[in-house]
Amino acid sequence: MISMQILGGFQEYGKNCFLIEHQETGTRIMLDCGVQNGQPEVYPPLTPEIAQSLDAVFLSHVHNDHVGALPLLADKGYEGPIWLSEASYVQIGPIQQRWKQKSAVPYQAGAGDTLHFTPFSPATKGQRIIMTDNLSFEWGHSGHMLGSVWYIIHLGGTSLFYSGDMVLDSVTFQTETPTQSSFQLAIIDSGHGGQVTSCQASEQALLKALENPDGSYRIPVSPSGKACDLILTVYQRFPDRRLFLDPALREHLSDCLSYAANLRPGMKEQLTNLLADGRIACITSDQASASGIYFTNRRLEGTKMIPIDSPAHPEFFYKAHPDLKDVEKLLGGIQAEQLVFFHSKPKDFTKLIAHIPKKLILNGGVYL
Ligand SMILES: [Zn+2]
Ligand SMILES: [Zn+2]
Incomplete structure (x- = not known):
């Protein structure tokens, strides 16, 4: 027993x-x-x-x-x-x-x-x-x-x-x-x-909130499956925008490539492209350096935070x-x-x- x-x-x-x-x-x-x-x-x-x-x-x-x-x-x-x-x-x-x-x-x-x-x-x-x-x-x-x-x-x-x-x-x-x-x-x-959630609906709400191409936004995430999903989604949906990643997140994405058996089919190629892309940069200070979409848990001056984990904003809730x-x-x-x-x-x-x-x-x- x-x-x-x-x-x-x-x-x-x-x-x-x-x-x-x-x-x-x-x-x-x-x-x-x-x-x-x-x-x-x-x-x-x-x-x-x-x-x-x-x-x-x-x-x-x-x-x-x-x-x-x-x-x-x-x-x-x-x-x-x-x-x-x-x-x-x-x-x-x-x-x-x-x-x-x-x-x-x-x-x-x-x-x-x-x-x-x-x-x-x-x-x-x-x-x-x-x-x-x-x-x-x-x-x-x-x-x-x-x-x-x-x-x-x-x-x-x-x-x-x-x-x-x-x-x-x-x-x-x-x-x-x-x-x-x-x-x-x-x-x-x-x-x-x-609850029953719709990731698609949350994704749509998030992409809509990031719509202004001249804006600077911050999505607060730490290394997790959710972070990888959101980075890949935003990268694919906004091919003209710059993405800025916390150094720990960038390293996390590299680790994902080293253990590709964890990834769904096709994701290895997509992550490889993302990491080699010139429009992806690392966050190096506490200030937004250019317009774009920032992924970090750090506070960053000059960015609008998208509250993905706030009970007050269930529209962004991502499972x-x-x-x-x-x-x-x-x-x-x-x-x-x-x-x-x-x-x-x-x-x-x-x-x-x-x-x-x-x-x-x-x-x-x-x-x-
Ligand atoms: Zn847990
Ligand atoms: Zn967990």
Whole structure:
């Protein structure tokens, strides 16, 4: 039997961290180890007992709400492997630097340097990676950002599915569906599960807002699938405009080319063209240098910000998680004895479970 302790991420948007135990063998794993973004950040309740009893940690991707508490886990005594995709691993170095610059953290400075990352190569997709007789796993691309994956994890004779953060219809990134359908436990991203969104409508609203060819606009994004989708879309729709990218975003797009198996067919060529195009430049100061469209989270004088993540502007809302239709689609191929929906705020969660058919629950199991 599998038991689960939710350390964060249930009925909240952030702090994703799940502790799973196979009771017969005592094998214990952790799925993601994130913080709740904000000032201050909120950490999951990690203890030495938890940290020192784990056999492995699995990371779905490198966003802060999935990896930000790793230094705390190390500080509490975890020394084991941290599995992640190679494309996630190449993004970890700058994150470790940022951990060192944070103040008022609940762990000793430098704790994040002692972590043992164990990347798996693109060639292992669809294969079973065996750690011990009781612990093995498979993975597939989850479409949320560069390096993001879902896992099927086999614990003793049981198996669980963890979607990580998932996007089924990213412009840029590949999404695969799990190769197995029946699980003891399935933990499913339902970040936008309380609504049905139209990416096309948001895209149209965004392109309309950028219409003035002499204007300077800023789209606030950090490296993510959403950022890549928006940059590629704007680049293609406005062939005469200049695009300015935050240096971290430009590097992120180069990393995407190095791990092209993450990309949808045709996207490698489009990204190559974009990066070689003279109308794409890096942002080098806090001031807009010319008219064009700027992609950065930094404040930039002389630009009009397009509020893509503001509740006051739902017309620009661009999906980064499954909405209700996506969750339904994903569940079309999955049955589980315990079905857990994570990454949704209480309001969205309540709306979602009112729509989920009970027949997906096996053997009289439960969903949370
Ligand atoms: Zn994410
Ligand atoms: Zn997330």
